[in-house]
Amino acid sequence: MNLHLVTDRSLTLGRPLLDIIRAAVAGGTSLVQLREKDCSTREFVELGQAVASLLQGYKIPLIINDRVDVALAIGAQGVHIGQSDMPYPQARAILGSQAIIGLSVETPEQALAANLFDVDYLGLSPVFATTTKMDLPPQLGLQGVQEIRAVSRHQLIAIGGINSDNAENVITAGAHGLAVVSAICAASDPKNAAMELCKKIAVAKAKAVAA
Template sequence: MPLDLSLYLITDRGLCAGQGLVETVMAAVRGGVTIVQLRDKYASDAELIDQARQLKAALAGTGVPLIINDRLEVALAAGADGLHIGQDDGDVAKARAALGPETILGLSVQTHAQLACLDPGALDYLGLGPVFATPSKHDHAAPLGFEGLASLVAASPLPAVAIGGLKAEHVAATRDAGARGLAVISAICGTPDPELAAQAFSAGSCHRSADVQ
C-alpha cells in the first residue's frame, strides 16, 4: 500500500464520540485524509482490536491505510496496515521483526539526538513534533515551531509528517519546512463536519501547489 502522508488523521475517543469513530473517520477520508491512526490510550486491547477491525473493514477499497498507535499486539491481531510507536513505546527492531517487512512502521521523534539513534532501515516514516503545544497530549516535548521542524526534517533520513497543534492554515508553512504532510487530531475530529474540515487541509495543499508552479 503506498504511503501518502499528506493528511494524517489521528483519532481521539472523546472527540469522535458524538458522531461515532467509524463515521468520523470515513467522513474525514471523503474529505481527503490519506492515512488513519487509531489512538486510544484508555481502551483495552480487546476494545481496540474491535475498533481496528471495524475501521479496517470500513476503509477497505479506499487505499487509506490503518495504523495502530503504540500497541503491537493490537496491530497484529487486527491485521492493521501499520504501527506507530513513541520513543518509550517499545523497541523498533523488535516491532519490525514482529510486523514483517511489508507493514508500515512509524516512530515519533522530537530531537536531533533521537534522530541520530534511529535505524532508518527498520522504519517507513517519522512523526516530528510537536510543532505547537497541544491539549491532546499533556506530556509532550517542548514545541519545535516551524524553524525547529525544518531543522529536524533536513536531518531526517526518512519522510516525515509534522504533528502538534496544526490547522489548515499551517499547510503551506509545514510544506515549506519540508514535511510530507500534517498529522491532526482536533482540527478534524473536533469539528461538527470532519469531511469539510479535511477538505480545508486539501485545499491548502492545492493552493500551495499552485503557488509553487
C-alpha cells in the same frame, strides 16, 4: 501519505468515530492512525476491527498507535511507535517488511539517530502546543521542522496543533505531510476540514516546486 487522521473519541462531539473516519476519508485523508490510550485490549481490538473493515473498502491504510499486538490481531497495515514504545527493530521483525511503521521524534538528534532505521516515516511532535496529548516535550515550531528536515532521510509527518491556518507553513518548513487530531475529529464538518487541509498541503507543495 499527505494527510493522516489520528483518532480521539473524546473529541468527536458525541458522534460515532466511524462516521468521523468515513467523512475524513471522503475529504482526502490518506491514512488513519487509531489511537486509544484508555480502553481495554478487547475494546481496542473490536474497535480496530470495525475501522479496518470500513477502510478496506476505501483502500486506505490503518495503523495502530503503540500496540503491535493489536495491529497483528486485526491485520492492520502497521503501527506508529514512540520513543518509549517497542523498539523499531523488534516491531519490524514482528510485523514484517511490508508493514507501515512510523516513529515519533521530538528533536533533531532523535531524527538523526532514526536514519539507521528503515521506518516509513517520522512523526515530528509536537510542532505547536496541543491539548490532545499530555506530557509533551517543548514544541518544535517551524524552525524545529526545518532542522529535522536538514538531517533526516525520511518522510516527515508533522503533528501537534496543526490546522488549516498553519498547515501551509508547516509544509513549507519541510514537512512532507501532516497528521491531525482535533482539526478533523472536532470539526463541525470533518469532510470539509480534511478537504481544506489537503488543499493547503497541495498549495504549499506546488509553491515549493515553482520556487
